[in-house]
Amino acid sequence: MIDRRSLLARSALIGGFAMTPQLALAAAGTDQRLVFIILRGAMDGLAAIPPIGDGRLNPLRGSLAQPPEQFGPMLKLTSDFAAHPALKGFASLFAAGEASVVHAIASPYRERSHFDAQNILETGGNAAYALKDGWLNRLLPLLPAAPPPVAIAATLPALLRGTAPTTSFAPSRLPDASASLKARVAALYENDALLHRLWSEAMATEVMAGSSDGGAGNPQGLAASAARLLADPAGPRIAVLDLGGWDTHAGQALRLANQLRQLDGVITTLKTGLGPAWANTLVIAATEFGRTVATNGTGGTDHGTASAALLAGGRLKGGPAAGRVLGDWPGLSTLYEGRDLLPTTSLNSLFAGAAAGLFGLDPALVSRRVFSAAPAAPLAIVRA
């Protein structure tokens, strides 16, 4: 395995004077925080952020065009777009210039398999399983030195897999194994490359996160753990959360409302938990693809193409995306394959632009190094 620091040094050599001054300066560390939320199962972007200005929405969607009455009215974001009423916290951040949306966005993938699409979302490639590492892992060598990114889960998502060191952590309700046992386990793994690396990272993360956590398991509890790790001045700067349950083939109205309420809770918990560090934080919530525009026979929607990505964080304030819905709205009069929202923005544009803006990197460099398999013009997301 290549040590990240030696990789950093090597890329500095290769980059020479082309390196941006920020990167050189940031070798001393960075204050910026990135939280990536993977929405697994294909979030319905048209229900999360309905295009209220598009007259085709109601006739095409039918019963699902309006959220169920008990959730209250839709929350208007702009003259053309609203947020689902379950996204209350997100909508007020939007109003305060600390949230934004990129609509009609999709990965380069145009089929409708969750598993392939998630792989492409996480690897940043243009074909499923073509790349073995996650794009966030490939980004790491370009970043200032910091503790390894952490996945708030018992296992590592593809997004973080790769040669650069990463770690995973989830609050545990188990009693702690004794310090003596842990020391002996460390010795036992000394000559096993894989287990030695995993065990060292587990021990380092455990020390950083402090003792056990009350909110184990639920998404807000996981968000609180992420916030605590990121808020630590010596902690990691990147965290990944996994939220499943978005595959609403049947009974979408209630299920999606619950999902969105959970996502809203995760975002507001991050803000609260990060405290002053929220000002330097960018949260990206993205899904593998969208859902059909029309409602199906079981009150749900089937696998589609473009969806919406949600952004939040103090880092958006005063920037080009603050309080805006980005992306070219393709309208609903022409649909992809006659059934789905047409994609007009690549997820890789968002990821490359966001990562470059947040960490002060050259967007072209990020695009070239991290997204070479499926490059797309980086989107301006945050102020320089």
Added chain:
Amino acid sequence: MSLAAIALNRFGLGARPGDAAPADPRGWLLGQISGFDPRPAVITALPDAAAMTLQYRQNLAQLRRQGVVGVRRPGDPEPPKGPEAEAMANAAQRERRQAFAQAYGGQVGARLTLSLTSATPFAERLVHFWANHFAISTDKLATATMGGPLEFEAIRPHIGGRFSDMLLAVTRHPGMQFYLDQAQSIGPNSLLGEAARRRNATRQPGLNENLAREILELHTLGAGNYTQADVAGLARALTGWSIGGFVRRPLGVAAPDGQFVFQPNWHEPGSVTVAGRPYRQNGEAQALAILNDLANHPHTARRLAEKLARHFVADAPPPALIDRMATAYLASGGQLPALYRALIEAPEAWATPLAKFKTPWDWLVSSLRALGRENVPPLQAIGALRELGQPVWRPGSPAGWEDDTARWAAPDALLRRVEVASRIAAPLAATLDARSLAPRILPGTLSPATASAIARAESPAEGLALLLVAPEFLRR
């Protein structure tokens, strides 16, 4: 490493303290397929899918009365409101949760007991493998208690038969029908569809592609080997495949709770094309013919061979092995034992030592077996598996659990194994000596480093825990 050790650990569920090493390892494995008991007493004692469907239907009715789910039709009574109604609703929810917990606990308990005591551990591994191939997830109200019944009723009876029979049994099972929304998928041009159009009904019945897509992508051909048109064709052919006692729609024929029923009046008429072949049959025979062809398709053969080889041999199994297995499967007309025989007879399957990192389930089962446990309170096992990251029948997606090292070898997951090992070892420390146990559990693979770490442990409990988290015990 001896062949006997490989048979016990790689193909079995792990050695037990009293297990004698099999004299003929290959014969021992192959003999388990015919010696396997698909319906042992511990399973027949449990409520079946029909009982679980009835329970689900009663739960739904209760929730509808309380106004929690469903659409209120004109004339239906107003759902009760106020603090008293709320208290009653809460009490009903508690009862529902308890009933779920009891049913799920019983099912997990049965699976675990069989795994800890079975005389045919290789056959039990195959049960777990196929249940994961045809995964449902118990995180939906409709499938909360269907994990056990699907495995017990649709998987176990078929592990030694034709794959097409297993595919059919799973496709018809209420667990799969509910999980992938098949039970109320209705042809737009069926008699019911046309009647609804004439009436101008507020909710027009329609197709649901979910099951059709996953049959093609996950159960048979695999991603990249089918098109959206194939999905649409199979979805049309499957309309009318439903479950008795669950769906209340007009023009349906009555059937007992939880039993598969074909509803001719919901079936989309007309021929369909799937994977390049036309199917002109009427009614139920159409999807039956498609499923049979899909089961015997060369893409399916390769996919099954690759998954099985990945499960037992290596994360990236040798292509030549996959070829031989797929060829044997096709030559036998889709017989699963032909697939197993090709695997067991392959030299590759006995070569690479310790190439697979155990899943949490396999690790927990082999740990309990190593300690000689024959039963564990289900709640304890359920809690441990949740913490270890692999709750039984709850993979969260129809793709099932991933089957490679990258998925399971993570820092936090490893820490949890150490914590669980320490917890389950402690009560047995007084009766088991890890120093003499280790060579019996890991014959031929116990390393000097592990043996010496165990010998130098601070306490007998610590020694046992170290055995369970040793590098050669985490792998197989």
